[in-house]
Amino acid sequence: MSAYVSAFELFSIGVGPSSSHTVGPMRAGRDFAARLRDSDGLPRVARVACSLYGSLGATGIGHGTPDAVVAGLQGHAPETVDPDAVRHAWTNWPEGQHLHLDGTHPVPFTKDHITFAPRTRLPGHPNAMTLTATDATGEAVAEETYYSVGGGFIRRDGAPPPVASRPFPLLYDSAEELLALCDERGITIAEAARLNEQALRTEEQVAAGLDAVWDAMTACVEAGLLADGVLPGMLKVKRRAGAIRAQLDEAEAGGRRELPGEWLGAFALAVNEENAAGGRVVTAPTNGAAGIVPAVAMYWWRFLADSGLGSGNAVTPYGELVGSALLGFHPSTEGAAAAADAPALADANRRRGIRRFLLTATALGSLFKANASISGAEGGCQAEVGSACAMAAAGLTAVMGGTNRQIENAAEIAMEHHLGLTCDPVGGLVQIPCIERNAIAASTAVTASRLALRGDGTHYVSLDAVVETMRQTGIDMSTKYKETSEGGLAVNVIEC
Template identity: 40%
Template sequence: MKLDSNLSIFKVGVGPSSSHTLGPMVAGNLFCQDVEPILDKVARIKIYLHGSLALTGIGHLSDKAIIWGLNGLIAQNLTRQIQDDFINKALKEHKLLLCGKKEIPFNYEQDIIFIDKNLPHHENGLIIQALDEHGIIILIKEYYSIGGGFVKSKEDMEQKTQTGTDDSSKLDIVCDNATNSLAICEKNNWNLATLSFEYEKQFNDEKYIRDYCLNIYDVMQDCYKNGCNPVEEYLPGSLHLRRRAKGLAERVRATTDPMGIIDFISLYAIAISEENASGARVVTAPTNGACAVIPAVMLYLKNHTIGFNDDQAVNFILTAMLIGSFYKRNASISGAEAGCQAEIGAASSMAAAAMATVLGASAHIACNAAEVAMEHHLGLTCDPVGGLVQIPCIERNAFGAIKAISAARMSMTRKSTPRVSLDDVIKTMYQTGKDMNSKYRETSLGGLAINTTSYC
C-alpha cells in the first residue's frame, strides 16, 4: 500500500460540496496540466458530467466549478468577485481562458453535457475532451471525484494506484488502520495525536505541520465569524432558505438556560454550514457537506472548557486527520459512494477521537470514541433537498458535533470493555453504504429530496 501525508484530509476549499464542487474544480486543474503541451492546437473543450455529478451537479455548482478549474483558478485563491468574473465571461461573453492562458469559445448549452448514467469506477465521474479546429478530439481524460475534494484519473482507478511514497515498508511508521495504529501507540506509550505527528514528520518538517494545522484552525474560526455576520439574508438556490446563524447567535448569547450549551454547539455548526452552502471559502473537513462538525467541537472546547489553546488545536487536528485517513483508505468519505454516514458520520467520528485525545484520553479510549460516534450514524442516507447542501445538511452538522461530544464523554467515563472495534465499524459503514440503494447516495432521487414539496 502507498502511503502519504494525511494533511490534505483538511484543506481550504470552496463550498458547497467537496465531491461536487471542489472535486470538479480540481479535475479542471488536472486537465490543464495535461492539455498545456498542446494548448496551441485546442479550439474547444467539451465536458461530460456523469452520475451524481449530473443529477445534483447544478445545485452543487459542479458546472461552475469545472469552469473555474479549466480557467486555471485554484480554490485557495478564490474570492466571490473572481468566481463571478469568470462565470460571467463563460456564460455571457461565451469565452474560456483555458489554463489561464488561451482564450477559446465556450457555449454552456453545448459544451457541458449532463448524463445520469454512472461511469464505471465511481458515482462521481466526468470526462473532459479537447478538440481541434476541425472538431477532432485531440485529448480525452476521465476523472473521478472520490470525496473530500480528492480526484483520481481513470488510470489511477483501474490500477488502484495512489499518490504517495512508492514503498510503505521504507517508512518507520505505517498506520493505515486503527488496529496497527493502536499497536504502535501501545509500544511507544503514545496517544493518537503523537502518533499522527510522528507519522507526518516522515513527510514534512515539524514547523510546516504545526503551521498547516494552525492555518486550518484560523480559516475555521474566520468561517464561523463570517457565518454570524453574513452579507446576504438568504442562501442561494431554489429553497430560499433564510440564514439562521446571526439571529441564533443573538438569542443564544442571551440565554440563561442550563441546556444552552447545546444551542451554542448548534450555532457553531449552523454558522459554518451556512457559509459552505453560500459557496464561500471553508475548510473541507473531511468534506464540505460535513465541514462544520469538527470546527463546532473545537469551538465548544475553546469557548466552554478550560485550557484549549493553539497546542491543543494542533493536537485535535492531527488526531482527527489520522482517524479520517482510516475512513479514506479503507472505506469512503463520499456521500455519493456510501451515503451521509461517510460524511457526517466520519466527521463526527474524527471529532470524537480528537476531543477525547485533547482531554487526556489514551489511544484506545480515543478510538473507542471514534467507533461510538460512527456506530450511531450507520445507515444515514444522503438525500439533499433540491440537490443543495442545505436540507438536511446544515442541521445534520449540528447533530454530528453533538454526537461527537457525547461519544467522547461516554468513552472517557465507561468502565466496561468495548466490543466493537473502530476497524469493525469502518468496515460496516462501507458495506452498508455499498448496499444502500443509489436513491440515497447523493442523487436526490429518494428520501427527503422527493418528499419535501413545500418549497416548490
C-alpha cells in the first residue's frame, strides 16, 4: 500500500471555514442520505438526527458543523454547493420547515435534532459524528458513525479499509523510499506524482484538473483581496487583506517597488479571511491552513516565474528531458511562432510551473497524511499549518530548480519548526490565531526553500524523522490544545 494520495483528494475544492468541521461533516451527511436512498430505506424515514462528539461537539458551532451536516443531508456536495446554501443552514433553520433528505424526501426537522457531546470522545478519531434515521414508530432505519479525519477526508465506522491495490505504479511509504525511487528512474518528485496521477486520468485530464485547482485558489485570493468588512462571529474580526492590497497598489502606483514578502502575507490573509467567511476555498491540505500553498504559489507566479531559476520548464536536475511539456517537465518547443506571442507563452510557462508545484506538494503532503496526521483535532496545528508549510516549501523549491534532496530538505526545515504548534482557536472560530498563522507560515515556507536551495540537499534531520516526531508529539499533546478551544489563547483571550 502506498502513502500517495491523489492531488485531487489532497487539494479538494470546498467551502469554509474548516475541512474537518465543515467539509468532512457535509460529506458524511451526504453519504448517509445517499446510503438511505441506495438501500431503499429513504421512503421509510420519518426523522433524522445527528450527534457531534469530541472536537466536532466542542467547536462545531463556531466552525459551521451543524450547518454543513444539514447541507449534506440535503444532498449538497462541498465541491459544487453554493456557499450561501451552507451559511446558517442550521443556525437559521425555520421552525416547522421540513428537511428534504437527499434533496427529495421531506422529514420534519428542528435544530434540536443535532446534539453536541464535546466530552464524549469515540476511539476512532476525535472528530466523530453519528447519524440516525428512524421510521414513524421510532425504529431505526439506519445508523452510521463517521470520522472526519482531516482535510475533508471521512471514514465510516465499520467500513472495510481502503483498497490496498490503488493503481499507482510508483509506491512509497516514506521520503527515503520516494527519493530512492526517483534516483532509480532518474526523475523528479513531481514526475513521480505525475506518473501516479496518470494511472487514474489522462495527461490532459491531470493538467486540466490541476489548472482547475489553481484557478479556484487564485479566485479565492482575488476575492479576499477585494473584500472588506467584518468576519462572521462574536469576535467581529475586521478583514485586513483588502486594506493591505490597497496600500501596496498605491505604493506601486507611486513608483515604489514594495517587498514581495508584503504581498505574500496579503495573499495568505486573503484566503483565510475568505475561509473564515465560509467562502469557496481549496483544502491545502486543510481549510485552516488553506492560505499557505496558494500564497507561496502566487508569490512564485507573480515575482519569480520569469526569472531564470523560477522557470517552471527548467530541465530536470538530472540533465535530461523527461515527462511531458504539458505538465511542466521540459521546456516548451513551440518555437518562433510561439515566441511571437510572449504574454501567452509566459502564462503557459507559469501554468506548467504551477502544475509542477502542486504535484511536488502532493507527493510530500501525502507522507504527512499517511504517517502522521493533517487533522488539528488529532495532532494540533502542527498537523495543519506545519504540513501545509512543508508542502509549500517543497513546491517552491521544485519550481526554483531544486533537486529532489533539496526539495525534501525544504519540507523538513518547514515542518521541523512547526513541531508542537497547538490548535487553540479563540471562540471556536477559524480566525484567531488561524488567519495570521497562515501568513507567518507562508513566510516560513519561503525561508525554508531559500535555505534548502543554498545547500546541496544533505542535512542531518530527515523528513521522515520529523514526520514521526510530529506524530509522537500529536499523541502526547493535551486534548485541550487540539481544536477544542479549551486551552491556550482560547481561554486567555476575552471573546468580545
